[in-house]
Amino acid sequence: MTVAELSEIRRLLKDGKFEYKIVKNTLAKIAALQTPVSIAKESFKGPIGIAIGYEDPVLTVKKILEYSKKNEKLKVSIGVIEGILCQSDDLKAVAEIPPRAVLLSILAGGLEAPLNKLAGALNATLSKFIFVITALKNKREA
Numbered sequence: 001m002t003v004a005e006l007s008e009i010r011r012l013l014k015d016g017k018f019e020y021k022i023v024k025n026t027l028a029k030i031a032a033l034q035t036p037v038s039i040a041k042e043s044f045k046g047p048i049g050i051a052i053g054y055e056d057p058v059l060t061v062k063k064i065l066e067y068s069k070k071n072e073k074l075k076v077s078i079g080v081i082e083g084i085l086c087q088s089d090d091l092k093a094v095a096e097i098p099p100r101a102v103l104l105s106i107l108a109g110g111l112e113a114p115l116n117k118l119a120g121a122l123n124a125t126l127s128k129f130i131f132v133i134t135a136l137k138n139k140r141e142a
Contacts, residue, residue: 001073009074012067017060020050020052021050022048022049024047025048028048029044037080051064056100059100064076065095
């Protein structure tokens with residue numbers, strides 16, 4: 001990759017949540033010792049690019065794969081997500097997952113729905129009771 005292409009990928013990942021570095025494989029192997037990345041050290045051959053995401057691993061994978069579609073020179077072969085070694089196909093599947101904020105909102109909606117239904121059922125029961133009491137009162141007055 002050219003310097004301009006490397007600058008472009010760094011600019012894409014610049015917002016503070018990500019880093020992209022090109023390192024020698026020997027340095028990467030030494031740095032990976034006793035870390036979750038050590039499971040990938042056998043794949044470190046030649047100069048390698050390392051993308052690090054500090055918040056949402058799915059977003060990191062999406063951005064890297066998005067750039068690799070625009071630039072054929074960037075080959076994504078493996079990744080380590082939460083200590084799990086992922087091959088290229090696995091990374092593509094991970095990129096299909098919605099962002100963390102969307103998943104949390106789906107979870108919150110799923111937790112809220114039964115409570116809303118329970119509240120509606122209790123309110124309906126109370127409304128029916130009040131309707132019956134009102135009907136009895138009107139019947140006695142008539």
